[in-house]
Amino acid sequence: DPAIAEAARAAGATVVDRPAPLSGDTATSEAAVLHALDADEARHGRLADVVLLVQCTSPFLTADDVDGVTSAVLEGADTAVTAAPFHGFLWRDLATGATPSSGHGVNHDAAHRPRRQDRPEDLLETGAAYAMRADGFRAVRHRFFGRTALVRTDPARVLEIDDPHELARARVLAPLLDGDEAPCGSRPGPGDVDAVVLDFDGTQTDDTVQIDAEGRERVSVHRGDGLGIAALRDAGIPLLILSTEQNPVVTARARKLRIPVLHGVDRKDEALKQWCDEQGVDPARVLYAGNDANDLPCFALAGWPVAVAGAHEPVRRAARAVTTAPGGRGAVREIASWLLGPDLRSPRPTDPGHATTRP
Numbered sequence: 009d010p011a012i013a014e015a016a017r018a019a020g021a022t023v024v025d026r027p028a029p030l031s032g033d034t035a036t037s038e039a040a041v042l043h044a045l046d047a048d049e050a051r052h053g054r055l056a057d058v059v060l061l062v063q064c065t066s067p068f069l070t071a072d073d074v075d076g077v078t079s080a081v082l083e084g085a086d087t088a089v090t091a092a093p094f095h096g097f098l099w100r101d102l103a104t105g106a107t108p109s110s111g112h113g114v115n116h117d118a119a120h121r122p123r124r125q126d127r128p129e130d131l132l133e134t135g136a137a138y139a140m141r142a143d144g145f146r147a148v149r150h151r152f153f154g155r156t157a158l159v160r161t162d163p164a165r166v167l168e169i170d171d172p173h174e175l176a177r178a179r180v181l182a183p184l185l186d187g188d189e190a191p192c193g194s195r196p197g198p199g200d201v202d203a204v205v206l207d208f209d210g211t212q213t214d215d216t217v218q219i220d221a222e223g224r225e226r227v228s229v230h231r232g233d234g235l236g237i238a239a240l241r242d243a244g245i246p247l248l249i250l251s252t253e254q255n256p257v258v259t260a261r262a263r264k265l266r267i268p269v270l271h272g273v274d275r276k277d278e279a280l281k282q283w284c285d286e287q288g289v290d291p292a293r294v295l296y297a298g299n300d301a302n303d304l305p306c307f308a309l310a311g312w313p314v315a316v317a318g319a320h321e322p323v324r325r326a327a328r329a330v331t332t333a334p335g336g337r338g339a340v341r342e343i344a345s346w347l348l349g350p351d352l353r354s355p356r357p358t359d360p361g362h363a364t365t366r367p
Contacts, residue, residue: 024048037061038150045142058082059142061151066136067178068165068185072195072332072342076159077139079350086154088139092163093334094132095124125216131158135168162317162332195329195346196312202293204240204347205280205306206340208251208258208271210299211316214336227257230336236344237265239352246287250276252302277305297343299323299335314343 013023024047030040041061049055058081062069073090080088098114115130137159138151145151165185169175209215212233218226241247247267251258254272262269273279284291296303296310299319307313307326315327316339324330329346331339344352 022048022051037063041151042146042149045146055146056142059140059145061138061140063135063137063168065169066134066167067169067182068167069136070161070165070332072345073137073159073161075345075350076161076332076342077137077157079345080157080159081139081141082351084155085157086141086144087152088157088159089152090134090136090138090161091131091158092134092161092166093337094130094163095127096130131160132166134161134166136161136166160333160337162330162334164317165332195314196295198347198349200293201245201295201312201347203246203248203284203287203289203295204343205248205250205283205294205296205310206237207296207298207300207303208249208261209253210319211297211335212249212261212340214334215299215318225255225257228336229261230338230341232338232341233336234265236341236352237267239348240344241265241267243348245347246289248283250279250283250296250306252276275305276302277309280306280309295343295347297331297340 013025016023024044026035026040026043029035030043041059045056045059058078060074060078062074077088077090097116099111100114102110102112116127140151141154144153167174167178167181169178206212209217209227212229213227216228237247249258249262249265249267249269249271250273251269251271252273258271259269270279270283280294280296281291284294290311291309292311294310295312295314296306297314297316298306299316300323301320303313303323304326307323312329313327315323315330316333316335317331318334319327319330331342333339333342
């Protein structure tokens with residue numbers, strides 16, 4: 009389409025025209041990407057390291073989705089794909105021809121049907137973004153090979169447009185997800201934040217708890233979040249865990265991460281203000297991440313209130329930014345990538361010896 013090509017060029021993209029055999033309804037995405045990869049190699053004289061496939065049928069794709077799959081491959085995966093948590097029960101109709109409908113459970117057993125919250129988490133491929141090692145992709149000629157990293161995204165933004173009905177749904181959702189009032193329309197970058205304060209339950213965990221026979225609580229945390237917190241700590245950004253729960257689990261996690269913790273706090277906003285005063289940090293330059301109603305007073309105080317994906321709707325509406333990863337599933341790692349870059353190694357503009365130039 010010439011109009012699409014012109015819009016792409018105006019945005020700074022290089023346009024690769026598909027030959028007729030790759031332009032029909034039966035042409036595969038892989039064939040088109042291989043052709044573009046060949047064209048890029050001819051232009052630059054070398055094969056790219058990573059190739060990305062971004063589907064135009066996913067209208068609510070975010071920069072974090074693209075950064076996420078790219079980072080996964082740069083960090084060692086062979087391929088990566090955006091995926092969203094999925095808790096549904098899938099059925100396949102085995103009827104053929106004149107035989108009556110006969111349902112077969114795909115991801116569940118009819119003889120054993122646990123509650124949804126007790127089942128292992130399934131992930132639904134969103135169809136939005138893929139990343140692949142270019143040499144491996146060229147060798148196997150399909151998008152999945154070797155180790156595939158699953159990059160979690162916000163289920164609320166998952167929609168593929170394949171028919172007029174889905175297009176109608178996208179038009180209804182667009183003002184909510186991509187409009188001027190959309191909560192996830194902005195996010196902080198390097199130099200925007202002087203301190204990071206994190207809620208615990210529902211932000212660093214998935215908001216579920218297991219209790220053993222002796223009444224001890226156990227929670228699940230994400231290794232990527234620990235990596236993100238370590239990177240923020242090493243970058244010299246002051247950190248704090250702030251929780252209303254008086255629980256040894258919170259202190260144990262803070263001790264492992266080597267960051268301070270305030271827990272058993274009734275008025276989180278007052279505790280946050282006092283901590284900012286002690287640290288000499290302007291609350292307007294604090295990023296506070298949370299997920300529930302008891303975080304809203306801190307949202308009103310912090311300059312960068314951030315809701316994790318899956319946060320309660322009033323919290324999402326009050327947030328200045330919303331992560332694509334849910335709490336306990338990489339949300340803190342995502343926040344760290346906003347402030348430090350996808351590789352978590354970018355120096356902060358205020359670091360000693362780090363010079364910046366402006367045009």
